[in-house]
Amino acid sequence: MATPLLSVRNLRTVFGTMQGEVTAVDDVSFDVVPGEVLGIVGESGSGKSVTALSIMGLLPQPPGRVAGGEILFEGRDLLKMPKRELRELRGAAIGMIFQEPMTSLNPVFTIGDQISETIRVHERIGAQAARGRAIEMLMKVGIPSPERRVDDYPHQLSGGMRQRVMIAMALSCSPKLLLADEPTTALDVTIQAQILDLLRDLQQEFHMAIVIITHNMGVIAEFADRVAVMYAGRIAEQGPVEQIFDAPAHPYTIGLLSSTPDMISEVPRLRTIPGTLPSLYELPSGCRFAPRCSRRIDACETGRPAMRAVAADHQAACIRLDEQVRA
């Protein structure tokens, strides 16, 4: 494996609340190599978005706080970096797009101004040249007649077009890493396909790495190279996409995949995972999936399950891996 571009080591993020401190992300580790797409998938409360915010240093603090671990970007720990340096890195070497393109753009500035501002914060470049770059970026993300659209305000654009503008802004300084938090969740299916195609083309062109966060197994299957499955603040399983879908090892991944109707195989009934996601206030001790797991044994309830190798570059946090008969 190549030297990682981003290496998250034992990340722990907590939130202070009225009922005490809760751990939203607990001992999460993963690597992203240059030019690769890592998908982070999970249901609500799994900690996937908090992981992204922690990497970007955009946690609302308080109540949020990174309580432990390292976030190494090209070998340097973002958590120990002075604020000024971090600001220089963000937007230049690391870009980010969010779920909600309505609220991520400033309604009182034209989209051209907003893209130019991003460029001028990071590069010594004149207003006229920055505007030219903004038009070029808008053309790259497929906005028709960009030289006219550059003077539009966000409200003049549709949801899909706004997400394109967000992508133009995030990519305007050719980042090495793009963090995409549910970038297509608010969009209709036909628009989602356009945006994913666009991201894939740009990823090839800029040879950037992408961390995409989603709850949609279909998006993971079609877009990611590797995937990390999160459950209740921890990574349950990670590995290459084809392997995870072909031979999932963690009972949660197995359950998640078989409860997603896939449109191709026909089953009379969906397999389900009994129970509901645990509240962060009352997390089970031991394996957090144990109360819902069909393979639970007493030992699951004591001690946290360690990440164990399933195959090359494929790990799962389950103490019963060895005994499992793969379905």
Next chain:
Amino acid sequence: MTADARPLLKVERLTKHFPVTAGFLVHREVGRVRAVDDVSFHIGRGETLGLVGESGCGKSTTGRLVLRLIEPTSGSVEIEGHDVLTMTPAELREMRKGMQIVFQDPYSSLNPRMTVEEIILEPLYVQGEKPGPEMTRRARKLLETVGLSPNHIVRYPHEFSGGQRQRIGIARALAPQPRFIVCDEAVSALDVSVQAQVVNLLQDLQEEFKLSYLFIAHDLGVVKHISDRVAVMYLGKIVEQADKHTLYATPRHPYTQALLSSIPVPNPKLRRPRVRLTGDVPSALSPPTGCRFHTRCPHATDICKRDEPPVVTLAVGHTVACHHVATIPVIAPLGIQSASG
């Protein structure tokens, strides 16, 4: 599909135009949102019709029109042979015992000040039933039917998770013993692992009570799983209707082809044709002339801009509204080989 010859629900040429008004004291009509335009379908006893489409296509409005929760501009809705649209309020209330709805948002669709018992029994009180021990027994029975503990009747909605609340919403819909339920994005707000539980519950209840569903959703995977037949809407029109196997294997309308080819499938090995649409859905305020899809259609010609396409029947139960359906190549957007099953 059911063998029953007479459908439970028959909807013909259903249309709803919302007026758009302007002006301060005097409201002038300045336009019309053609939310639902000339929509026809039927649902048999014990059958599920899936209604899919992107946001703003009119699928939720259709569900509400069928129950007459909003008044249609024109068209007809017949349930068991009775015309819903000409009923007096008293007749309508009586008829509503037979037709219920489950809403999308399990948070805003339950009154936070009412106990679960009051929520579940409210439709019966509206029908004139009086509270008493017999009614409490019914509430407990209903909770058990939807997989919750009967002892939960004294609790309030905030004490439940999203999936449990959706079960309460289903129990409320079941209370008057309906034959027909509109499920309006009933599982869309739920996480996958919980969604599967509620989908299974809906299927069990259908079996047990011989229910018919109009299942409105944007998730094409869930719709395929639960439906017998599927109708696809685009800008207020049904563009294609077929049994689910045919529709998902070899859709014939260019919009259905693009929709199914766009949906991400949880199978990384799948190789399939890519049909991509350009542009966005036009506004329903001024929909395109002729075929409403022509602005985004890769096969559009002059006739599409001019004339509304006729509804063509390709096979029994398979209808398509497209001028060029005979010449558009048949593709398998999901890589499913044949339409058997």
